[in-house]
Amino acid sequence: MNLKCLIIDDEPHALRILEKYIRQVPYLECEATTTKSIEALQLIEKFSPDLIFLDIQMPDLTGIQLSKLISGDVKVIFTTAYAQFAVEGFELNATDYLLKPISFSRFLEAVEKVKKLKAENRHNSNENEASENFFFVKTDGKNKFQKVDFSEILYLESIRNYVVIHTKHEQIVTYNTLKHFEENLPSEKFIKTHKSYIVSIAKVSKTDTSEVWVGDDSLPLGDTYRHTFFEKIRERRI
The missing domain is CATH 3.40.50.2300 (Response regulator)
Structure with a gap:
């Protein structure tokens, strides 16, 4: 040093x-x-x-x-x-x-x-x-909680009353709303791209005006979120 x-x-x-x-x-x-x-x-x-x-x-x-x-x-x-x-x-x-x-x-x-x-x-x-790079979510079972590292998250998907957290190794299902995660996840690391999806900015492999690829998965890019999403992309463009 x-x-x-x-x-x-x-x-x-x-x-x-x-x-x-x-x-x-x-x-x-x-x-x-x-x-x-x-x-x-x-x-x-x-x-x-x-x-x-x-x-x-x-x-x-x-x-x-x-x-x-x-x-x-x-x-x-x-x-x-x-x-x-x-x-x-x-x-x-x-x-x-x-x-x-x-x-x-x-x-x-x-x-x-x-x-x-x-x-x-x-x-x-x-x-x-x-200590601030992870959180716990309640999963199946009354008192069962699972640790989730920010670095492991690919994207979050809202399905009815549940949110599926897609990670590198598994899918974690929790009874919650996407809005709750949008309000609590760090905005410098995660961004909403559709009413049903929040993606890890670091895990985006490519994008166009209507889709975002995270790994091999193609996710929709909604009109409401397109401008803010591309502002984030521009911040990292060289």
Whole structure:
């Protein structure tokens, strides 16, 4: 996992030292440097960095003021020659605080902390995403429920008072309405193509103005749903 970095410091010598240190760490990438805090805001928007080395004593905007304008999951390591700013820096949830002159060992300790935090955040994010990629439906039997993974679904078909969930390996029948699934399935993954069908966008193999093929199955494309369906197709066209 590489970390994109910005260096913001009004001392050219400090910039050069940090650039040198970054080059020695394989997972760090220096996207840009600046001595101007106003320009720093533009660079942050342009590069969306993972990590910012931020000097506290800056003209126009101090590093403390600048850090309050940074949004998103951007880690900040403050750099300064004055130890008295450390408390205020940590109150702003800075990941670490480097006191100049900065040794490479202390620099490495700080960036390793950022790397660990980023890895933990990614792990938690993946776990949350995985937990939201399935659902349970009631099938035959009073208290029988079956797990259905989004990735397994080809399409859903409404038949009278039932919905048949067609997957790669089986057909799951549940007493429900297609409207219920339309309201609860993620719209970025599933789309209604007919009053009786919802298809997985990722499983569409081809289409024309009247039919949608999902695997080997040809499904009707209704007039009411055609425009919205092709809007989704256009989003993925190259």
